Amino acid sequence: MKNKDLILLAIESSCDETSAAVVKNGREILSNVISSQIEIHKKYGGVVPEIASRKHLEAIDFVIDEALNKACKNFSDIDGVAVTYGPGLVGALLVGLSEAKAIAFALKKPLIGVHHIEGHIAANYIENKNWEPPFICLVVSGGHTYLVKVMDYSKYEIKAMTRDDAAGEAYDKVARAIGLNYPGGPEIDKLAKKGNENAIEFPRALMNEFDFSFSGLKSAVLNYLNSSKMAGKEINNADVAASFQKAVVDVLVSKAIRLCHNEGINKLAMAGGVSANSYLRKRIKEECDMENIILNIPSPVYCTDNAAMIGVAGYYEFIKGNVSNFDLNAYPGLKLGNN
Ligand code: KG4
Numbered sequence: 001m002k003n004k005d006l007i008l009l010a011i012e013s014s015c016d017e018t019s020a021a022v023v024k025n026g027r028e029i030l031s032n033v034i035s036s037q038i039e040i041h042k043k044y045g046g047v048v049p050e051i052a053s054r055k056h057l058e059a060i061d062f063v064i065d066e067a068l069n070k071a072c073k074n075f076s077d078i079d080g081v082a083v084t085y086g087p088g089l090v091g092a093l094l095v096g097l098s099e100a101k102a103i104a105f106a107l108k109k110p111l112i113g114v115h116h117i118e119g120h121i122a123a124n125y126i127e128n129k130n131w132e133p134p135f136i137c138l139v140v141s142g143g144h145t146y147l148v149k150v151m152d153y154s155k156y157e158i159k160a161m162t163r164d165d166a167a168g169e170a171y172d173k174v175a176r177a178i179g180l181n182y183p184g185g186p187e188i189d190k191l192a193k194k195g196n197e198n199a200i201e202f203p204r205a206l207m208n209e210f211d212f213s214f215s216g217l218k219s220a221v222l223n224y225l226n227s228s229k230m231a232g233k234e235i236n237n238a239d240v241a242a243s244f245q246k247a248v249v250d251v252l253v254s255k256a257i258r259l260c261h262n263e264g265i266n267k268l269a270m271a272g273g274v275s276a277n278s279y280l281r282k283r284i285k286e287e288c289d290m291e292n293i294i295l296n297i298p299s300p301v302y303c304t305d306n307a308a309m310i311g312v313a314g315y316y317e318f319i320k321g322n323v324s325n326f327d328l329n330a331y332p333g334l335k336l337g338n339n
Pocket residue numbers: 015140141142143144167168169171172183184185186189272273274275276277278303304305
């Protein structure tokens with residue numbers, strides 16, 4: 001007899017997207033609904049935590065209903081509820097977590113707390129059904145930049161991290177300095193296409209190490225903008241965007257490839273919002289082809305925040321027996337690894 005399918009409802013609310021997904025047997029996405037608050041936060045140039053919590057609260061029931069409807073499932077079909085419990089904004093996390101607890105409790109089904117970054121990494125399992133550990137993952141999101149050795153499903157070793165700003169944070173701050181909207185990553189991605197990436201020589205930090213540092217680069221861009229203004233020189237924002245982006249991508253790509261060689265692993269994955277970047281995707285593909293490294297990058301919708309990835313990571317926790325208690329709390333600074 002065929003085993004019964006395992007259907008998880010997944011919820012993500014760690015930052016500014018309210019998302020719910022229905023995931024079948026770990027890798028099949030039956031629905032993935034994302035309600036973005038970006039238009040509201042744009043006015044303030046970044047995410048306002050209090051507004052984020054309120055908007056999650058307003059959206060979450062509708063988003064879950066829509067995810068169930070799109071998947072043609074009812075609450076009674078759900079075998080467990082996976083939810084992000086950190087890292088992220090505490091108020092935002094609590095909305096999703098409380099909702100997940102209420103649903104799991106009412107259905108008498110397991111609650112599965114998921115680490116947000118583990119979710120991003122698990123996005124690699126969605127479209128490429130043959131992708132499995134071990135592999136190296138370059139994690140580049142708004143708040144985190146890591147090189148992670150993924151040894152097994154939910155078994156990670158952090159090999160490098162940023163010592164200051166995350167890659168996404170650098171994109172957002174530089175974008176703001178040249179007058180682009182929040183979130184700056186996609187805006188720089190677009191504008192850089194019109195610029196000359198070799199126009200300005202910005203610094204690449206810690207090139208002989210695996211750790212990252214982006215705050216010096218950010219300062220160099222700000223200095224360039226200020227000194228050009230003071231000297232009355234015309235600033236070409238597209239050139240600034242392209243040159244900044246090249247400096248970030250040179251560092252990300254070279255360190256990721258070097259770590260693959262160092263670890264003797266010829267599989268590289270990417271995760272997190274910045275991995276939606278078209279220039280990074282192109283450069284890392286070219287480099288991997290040259291170095292005979294097998295590359296996997298999720299489609300952009302699975303790179304930025306979404307609940308489908310939480311459902312996938314939740315599945316691998318669930319089959320390992322890692323279910324959570326109902327006193328699970330939200331952890332804004334939750335660390336990756338050690339399990
Ligand atoms: O993973 P994510 O959606 O949320 C966090 O967990 O932080 O990442 C958001 C970050 C933001 O900094 C945003 O500017 C950046 O990802 N991002 C991009 C692109 N799309 C989103 N950065 C560069 N190019 C993009 N196309």
